[in-house]
Amino acid sequence: xxxxxSPMPGRLLVLYASQTGNAIDAAERVVREAERGGCPAVxxxxxxxxxxxxxxxxxxxxxxxxxxxxxxxxxxxKEFWKYLRRKHLGARWLERLHYAVFGLGDSSYxxxxxxxxxxxxxxxxxxxxxxxxxxLGNDQHSLGYEGALDPWLMALWKxxxxxxxxxxxxISHAIHSSLNILGDAKVEVTYYSAPQDSTISDPKTLIERAxxxxxxxxxxxxxxxxxxxxxxxxxxxxxxxxxxxVRHFELEDRCYPISYQVGDVLEILPSQNPSAVDDFIKRCKxxxxxxxxxxxxxxxxxxxxxxxxxxxxxxxLKTFVALTMDVTSASPRRYFFEIMSHFATDENEKEKxxxxxxxxxxxxLYSYNQKENRTVLExxxxxxxxxxxxxxxxxxxxPLKKRAFSISSSPLVHPNQIHLTVSxxxxxxxxxxxxxxxxxTWLAGLCPSEENxxxxxxxxxxxxxxxxxxPLVLIGxxxxxxxxxxxxxERAAQSVAEPTAPILFFFGCRNQDNDFLYKEFWLNxxxxxxxxxxxxxxxxxxxxxxxxxxxxxxxxxxKEQGARVLNMLCSEEAAIYxxxxxxxxxxxxxxxxxxxxxxxxxxxxxxxxxxxTKLKMGGRFIIETWS
Amino acid sequence: MxxxxxxxxQLVAEISRVLKAGGTVLVQSFTASSDHKPNNYIERQLLMxxxxxxxxxxxxxxxxxxxxxxxxxxxxxxxxxxxxxxxAIKQALPETEIDDDGDELIDKDSLLTQDDLKKLQRPVVGGxxxxxxxxxxxxxxxxxxxxxxxxxxxxKLGLTAEQIDNPVSACGSxxxxxxxxxxxxxxxxxxxxxxxxxxxxxxxxxxxxI
Numbered sequence: 063x064x065x066x067x068s069p070m071p072g073r074l075l076v077l078y079a080s081q082t083g084n085a086i087d088a089a090e091r092v093v094r095e096a097e098r099g100g101c102p103a104v105x106x107x108x109x110x111x112x113x114x115x116x117x118x119x120x121x122x123x124x125x126x127x128x129x130x131x132x133x134x135x136x137x138x139x140k141e142f143w144k145y146l147r148r149k150h151l152g153a154r155w156l157e158r159l160h161y162a163v164f165g166l167g168d169s170s171y172x173x174x175x176x177x178x179x180x181x182x183x184x185x186x187x188x189x190x191x192x193x194x195x196x197x198l199g200n201d202q203h204s205l206g207y208e209g210a211l212d213p214w215l216m217a218l219w220k221x222x223x224x225x226x227x228x229x230x231x232x233i234s235h236a237i238h239s240s241l242n243i244l245g246d247a248k249v250e251v252t253y254y255s256a257p258q259d260s261t262i263s264d265p266k267t268l269i270e271r272a273x274x275x276x277x278x279x280x281x282x283x284x285x286x287x288x289x290x291x292x293x294x295x296x297x298x299x300x301x302x303x304x305x306x307x308v309r310h311f312e313l314e315d316r317c318y319p320i321s322y323q324v325g326d327v328l329e330i331l332p333s334q335n336p337s338a339v340d341d342f343i344k345r346c347k348x349x350x351x352x353x354x355x356x357x358x359x360x361x362x363x364x365x366x367x368x369x370x371x372x373x374x375x376x377x378x379l380k381t382f383v384a385l386t387m388d389v390t391s392a393s394p395r396r397y398f399f400e401i402m403s404h405f406a407t408d409e410n411e412k413e414k415x416x417x418x419x420x421x422x423x424x425x426x427l428y429s430y431n432q433k434e435n436r437t438v439l440e441x442x443x444x445x446x447x448x449x450x451x452x453x454x455x456x457x458x459x460x461p462l463k464k465r466a467f468s469i470s471s472s473p474l475v476h477p478n479q480i481h482l483t484v485s486x487x488x489x490x491x492x493x494x495x496x497x498x499x500x501x502x503t504w505l506a507g508l509c510p511s512e513e514n515x516x517x518x519x520x521x522x523x524x525x526x527x528x529x530x531x532x533p534l535v536l537i538g539x540x541x542x543x544x545x546x547x548x549x550x551x552e553r554a555a556q557s558v559a560e561p562t563a564p565i566l567f568f569f570g571c572r573n574q575d576n577d578f579l580y581k582e583f584w585l586n587x588x589x590x591x592x593x594x595x596x597x598x599x600x601x602x603x604x605x606x607x608x609x610x611x612x613x614x615x616x617x618x619x620x621k622e623q624g625a626r627v628l629n630m631l632c633s634e635e636a637a638i639y640x641x642x643x644x645x646x647x648x649x650x651x652x653x654x655x656x657x658x659x660x661x662x663x664x665x666x667x668x669x670x671x672x673x674x675t676k677l678k679m680g681g682r683f684i685i686e687t688w689s
Numbered sequence: 690m691x692x693x694x695x696x697x698x699q700l701v702a703e704i705s706r707v708l709k710a711g712g713t714v715l716v717q718s719f720t721a722s723s724d725h726k727p728n729n730y731i732e733r734q735l736l737m738x739x740x741x742x743x744x745x746x747x748x749x750x751x752x753x754x755x756x757x758x759x760x761x762x763x764x765x766x767x768x769x770x771x772x773x774x775x776x777a778i779k780q781a782l783p784e785t786e787i788d789d790d791g792d793e794l795i796d797k798d799s800l801l802t803q804d805d806l807k808k809l810q811r812p813v814v815g816g817x818x819x820x821x822x823x824x825x826x827x828x829x830x831x832x833x834x835x836x837x838x839x840x841x842x843x844x845k846l847g848l849t850a851e852q853i854d855n856p857v858s859a860c861g862s863x864x865x866x867x868x869x870x871x872x873x874x875x876x877x878x879x880x881x882x883x884x885x886x887x888x889x890x891x892x893x894x895x896x897x898x899i
Contacts (some may be wrong), residue, residue, distance in 0.1 A: 133809075147794040173809060180800040187800075414868055430868055444866030444881055493867065493878035597733055629741065 073103040074229060077112055078126040079139035079177070083432065084166055084424075087396045088199070088211055089126040092164075094397075095215060098245060099236025101229055110138040114145040118156055122193075122222070122229065125163045125181060133173025143177070146184055156190035160225060162218055164211065168201040175200075194221045205421040244404045246359065247453035249277050254353040254376050266290060269331065269385055269517055272377055275356045276386040278461035287331065287517035289315055291480065293508045299483070302576040307486040308541060309506055310580075312471075313516060314479050322473050322520050324527035324552045325545060328480055329464040329519040332501035334390050342389040342439050343380060348452060350380035356456060385462065389438045391500040392460035393431050396424075398438075401454050408447035415445065434491045465501040468523060468641065468686070470544035472552035480518075483544035483579065485643070524686045525639050530556045533563040533636040535627060537651050539570030539605070539616050542642025543579055545686070549639075550584075553593045564600035565593050566623075566630050570616040572608045601626055616647070617654035624658040631659070637682040648685045696731050701738035708763045714740065716759040717748070728757050735761045852876075853888050 074096050078089035089106060096104045109127075117123070130136050135143050163185070165178020175198045182196040197214030199207025216237055223233045230236055270286040273279050295312035313328075314320075343350045353376035383389070396419055403415035418427040430436065438459050442448065471481035486506045487499030508514045525545050528534055530553060538546045546567060553562050569584065571577040588594040588602040595601075603619045620627055630636050638655065640648050652674070659670045677683035696716065704714055716731055732743050740761040749756045798806060852875060862869045866881035882888050 144794065147797070148792040149795055150792060176801070176805070179802075179805060180797060183800040184795075410869070418868075434867070440880075444868050491878075495878050596736060597729065599736065 073105060073121065074101050075112075075120050075123045076104065076106045076126065077109050077123060078106070079109045079128060079136045079142075080126075081128050081130050081136040081138075082428075083395070084207065085126045085128040085136070088164065088166065088207065089124075090395070090397055091211070092124055092126065092215065094245075095219065095236045096230070098232070099219060099230040100232035108138050109142045112142065114142050118158065120159055122226070123159060123161045124218070125161065125178075125185075127163065127165050127177045127181060129165065129167040129171075129173075129175055129177055132171070133176035135177040139177060143181070146181075146188070151188055153187065154189045156185060156188040159185075159190040160193050160222075161185050161190050162193040162196070164197040164199065164214060166199045166201075166207045170202050174198075193225065194218055206424055208421040244401070247451065248359055248457050249453055250357045250359050251453050251456065252355040252357070252376075254355070265515060265517070268377070268381060271375070272382050272385040275377070276382075276461060277356070277358060277457055278459070279386060282461075284464075284519065288520055289318075289320060289518040291516040291518055292316055293505070293514055293516060294479070294510050296506070296508060296510050299579045300577045302573075306572070306577050307506070308577065308579055309482075309484050309486060310470075311482040311484060311505060312476075312479050313482065313518075320473075320478055320480060322469060322480065324472055324548050325523045325525045326469050327466045327521045327523040328469050328482060329466045329521055330501060330505070331385075331462070331464050331517040332504045334384055334388070334462065334500070336384070338390045338439060339380065339384045342387075342442070343383060345439070345442050346452070346455060347449065348379060348383075350378070350383075352379050353377060354379050354382060354452075356382075387438075387456070387459040388462040388500075389459065391435075391437060392463070393436050394438050394441060394458065394460060396427065398441075398458045399427065399431075401458060402441075402445060402448045402450060405450050405454075406445060406448045408445075411445045411447050415448075429492075434493055434495065435497050464519065466521065466688075468525075468545040468548075468688075470547040472548050472555060474555040475551045481547075483541050483547070485541050525641065525684055526681065527552070528637055530560060530562040531635070533599075533630050533633045534565045534567075535630050535636065535638045536565060536567045536641075537616050537620070537639070538567070538641045539644070539647060540577075540642055541579070542640075542647075542687075543569055545641050546639070547580060547583065550587050550593055554587055557593060562593065563633070564598045564630070566601045566603075566626060567594055568603050568605070568616045568619050568623075570605040570607065570619070572606065574604075574606050574609055578604070578606075599630075615650065617650040620651065620654040621657060624662040627655070627658050628662045635682070638677065638684075640685040641687070643688055645687065648687060696734055698734070698738070701734050701740075705738055705740070705763060710763055712763050714761055714763070716761075718757050718759065719754050720757070721753065721755065728759065731759050735759070856882065856884055856886075856888050858884055 076089050076092050076096075078085045080086045080089075086108075093104050093106045127139060128136050163178050163182040165175040165181075167175035167178070178196055178198060182192070186192060194214070194217050197210050199210045201207065203209035205212075219230060219233055219236045223230050266286045270284075273282070273284060291313040292315070293311055294314050295310065297310040299308045299310050300306050340350065355376045399415050400419040403412055403419060406412040406415055417423040418430070431441070467482045467484060469480055470483045471479060482505075484502050484505060486502045488503075489497055491497060505516075508516075523545065528549065534549065536546045536549065538544070550565060550567070553565060556562050567584070569579075571579065584594065584602050584604075586592065588596075588600075591597055593600055601623065603623055605614045605616050605619045607613050607615055631638070640651055642648075656667070656670050656674065659665055659673075660667055663670075665673075674683060708714060714735075716735075718728055718731060720728070728745055732745065735743050740763055743759065743761040745757055745759045747755065748758045798809075801809070856863060856876065858864060860871065861884075862871065863874055863876045864882045864884045867877060870877050876882075876888070879888060
């Protein structure tokens with residue numbers, strides 16, 4: 063988790079834990095009202111980007127938490143919540159903190175709003191001061207969670223104002239804020255019709271410049287892309303009628319050597335379809351060729367922001383849109399629709415937008431927007447009378463995000479190349495509209511014989527590079543095999559110079575003939591004393607789920623090879639790594655591992671569970687999944 | 690052993706059965722000096738049969754015939770014996786929930802009121818955020834109640850050629866876009882269009898062709 067910056071006096075921190083976006087919407091509203099009330103510093107963070115050990119240093123925190131399933135906290139709250147429950151923290155740990163909790167739940171399910179209730183009690187037990195009692199939003203209420211949020215926010219501002227008046231100098235604005243008053247956009251855009259003397263032409267610099275002035279990317283601090291790669295190989299790994307399309311990509315840097323290590327992840331900034339970008343600009347009646355400068359408006363006119371940006375060169379509007387504003391893949395937030403309603407001149411459109419942003423229309427908005435993966439461009443095309451000023455578009459259009467892929471090559475074997483194993487994503491929405499993954503589709507369309515530029519950053523992944531002497535049990539069905547191709551390649555190279563420990567690898571796919579990714583590669587390493595060979599104490603086992611009437615998965619193979627798995631785990635320092643794109647697979651695999659230990663090893667279940675937990679703590683049992 | 694191939698699975702399994710845990714088996718093989726394959730085969734058989742610490746040693750050569758002794762051990766981690774794993778598992782921490790840094794955590798239930806505890810429902814079932822994601826219920830794969838048939842009927846109400854070529858709308862909203870269409874509108878899922886003009890079916894397919 064990223065450490066939070068040191069708290070400024072009078073900062074209000076809003077921490078949210080959202081699953082489907084409702085808690086973010088509610089949290090954003092808290093922030094807007096605080097800003098309207100003149101709060102000098104408000105920060106909005108997801109709970110999983112805030113380090114809980116920094117909590118004692120905060121003065122004022124508002125928590126907005128959703129409920130999942132049977133009273134569980136959302137995924138983004140799990141780590142934070144675990145930390146808060148440590149026994150040793152003590153009754154005075156948060157004695158300097160003033161807080162308030164708002165929960166979102168549904169009383170027709172059991173275990174109503176449990177995360178909010180438990181969080182509120184725990185904070186009290188840790189010595190924090192409650193600004194007002196917890197608010198519990200209920201979907202069963204005729205106005206949804208807003209039914210509870212409206213009065214709760216009112217009470218919050220009033221109480222806060224009494225405790226610390228300078229936190230909300232314009233409290234009347236916060237309390238009487240009405241949805242019908244349109245505030246100001248957060249940024250100022252200055253337009254230049256002709257290129258300035260020093261126009262940036264280097265693509266790396268362009269990317270860095272554009273993304274550093276985007277308000278939606280404010281906390282990202284990416285800097286320039288580390289690498290600008292060229293695709294030299296684009297190979298389809300799947301065959302036949304397989305509705306899966308998995309590619310093997312090889313990327314190279316034409317100018318510089320690439321430095322990376324086993325287990326690393328490549329973050330890629332995808333290109334958007336240029337004609338879609340043009341359509342967006344045309345729809346918004348903007349001039350693609352003009353140059354712009356973006357500055358954050360701040361309450362304090364002497365803030366650093368305005369100084370810094372005046373030294374920065376303007377950038378072409380079209381470039382800014384293409385590099386930072388996601389107009390063809392991400393869906394806009396509810397607040398985007400709210401601002402749209404202010405700028406709709408057609409009565410029907412205005413009415414529909416107001417309905418969508420009302421508590422009654424929230425479910426319909428969810429069906430229309432999130433479930434259909436509506437893009438900003440699509441939404442604007444369905445509400446043609448809406449003409450949102452560019453400042454608002456800049457502020458509210460979802461930012462173009464980087465996509466991360468596990469690297470599937472070893473730098474020992476391919477010192478100047480990075481290989482990727484990418485599934486080209488496509489799906490159908492409830493209304494049967496076909497959607498395509500932006501990045502995977504773009505990469506799949508790149509031609510190695512043409513020049514292309516792929517802006518990338520290298521990050522450490524969660525699977526650490528194992529020392530050659532560590533026996534490995536690897537489980538990676540489908541594209542989960544990508545990081546393990548790296549491990550096997552690397553270990554094979556290392557085994558030339560020194561003795562290496564064996565690897566037991568479980569792979570899974572649908573059909574031997576269709577999607578057996580890297581078949582030759584694995585088989586080669588499983589023969590002739592290779593790192594996956596039985597002779598070396600290793601093994602390679604594949605589950606073809608659809609090649610026979612009954613389903614066979616990696617967990618079934620693990621159980622089948624129980625003796626071998628047990629043997630590996632008994633070796634000193636053995637590690638288990640699991641990777642893949644399914645959310646159920648890791649749980650199924652864990653169950654299979656436990657079964658193997660209990661049945662083949664004869665150990666009692668309780669001991670086995672404790673041992674696996676210990677293994678997790680020691681970094682020897684790691685699960686890396688992606689969606 | 691004169692012929693390595695006779696060292697088959699059944700023989701290995703039988704040796705394993707009669708041998709005590711921790712016991713050792715010695716296999717002596719006589720082969721032509723240049724031929725290593727039979728020994729590899731025997732080693733592999735032992736490994737697959739669950740034996741550990743397989744070691745080969747050359748024990749003499751006579752008249753061009755190599756004698757090799759292959760030694761291996763039946764693992765000793767059956768119930769009751771202590772192996773490194775068994776020790777590790779015994780020493781593992783008790784079943785209380787532990788944080789990644791090894792700290793013990795408080796019991797969640799202690800944070801709830803009596804009222805909440807009474808209404809508590811277990812077990813945990815993974816699911817979606819409540820409320821907004823009321824998913825449409827679909828027929829099961831082996832549906833016998835007729836729901837599947839009903840769903841099939843709705844699906845088949847696709848667009849006719851006439852509706853594509855010359856779209857008309859009694860309500861006037863069909864051409865407006867999904868935000869304005871009724872739940873049963875046959876044009877749902879399509880981009881907005883003008884009534885009377887032929888409908889394009891490309892569904893806002895924004896692919897990234899560069």
